[in-house]
Amino acid sequence: MHPAPNAANYPVIRVSDLSYKTSGDQLLIDNVSFELHVGENLVIIGPNGSGKSTLLKLLTGTLTPSQGQVVYDNTPLQRLTLKQRAAKIAVIDQHEKPDPRLLVRDYVRLGCIPHEAQISKEEITHRVEHAMSLLGISHLSGKTMQQLSGGEKQKTYVARSLCQKPDVLILDEPTNHLDPKAKGEVLSIVASLGITTITVLHELPLAAQMCDKLLLLESARVRAFGTPDQALTTELVHQVFGVGLHRFEHPLGDRSLVCIDIPMRKNCQIMEFI
Secondary structure, eight states, rough: OOOTTTTTTSSEEEEEEEEOOOOOOEEEEEEEEEOOOOOEEEEEEEEETTTTTHHHHHHHHHHSHHHSEEEEETTEESOOOOOHHHHHEEEEEEEEOOTTEEEEEHHHHHHGGGGGGTHHHHHHHHHHHHHHHHHOOOOOOOOOTSOOOHHHHHHHHHHHHHHOOOOOEEETTTTTTHHHHHHEEEEHHHHHHSSSEEEOSOHHHHHHHHOSSSEEEEEEEEEEEEEEHHHHHHHHHHHHSSSEEEEEOOOTTSEEEEEEEOOOOTEEEEGGOO
């Protein structure tokens, strides 16, 4: 975890009274406010349809808010050019589909595009090699993207994002379709980067372990915002998700673990409900 340094006089990102309505007047985000400082890791959770994807699109400028604003380093997002946004914000989308023929090193290099005019070829090469080394994928440099496993692809996406040298890294469900080991590796790397991150996750136990701050959305509104202990209470999780939540001390005693208790009907034959 990377709590905000005391020296930071203003947040890296500040979201104020953010709302978004569709052309059909459907309210998808309703009066959302929060702020993050340097190095803080935020996880956004919520039921399907609660507004998580819409909120990410507002944070990246893909959508324009109906009300409120998003401010990066004291500059409103709407005042930033596309190039300035690319230099400040890196995004890893759950629907990312890079050219399968691209070599890994060439894909990672794409992250340098926002800075190409300001940095040398040597610096670009250094960034690419450093990012791949940090993610432990240097040995994949000469492989094509289509040759990678799901976990290897996610690490490659993170490496590309690091080449952007962003202030904020935004990840939309980065653990989808990954096995437990790959999930742990990707989230551990993200949490240890030392930059501000905003991640959408569905797995509550993983969210509780990797974040400094947690934002719970329900029906387009913020239901809770704070530390995992503050936002993930047993009562609130039951109200929002309809499941039980229990905390246990880790056997080694270094942290608590979150367990989700899903009610199951005994002697239930699944085929009867298909």
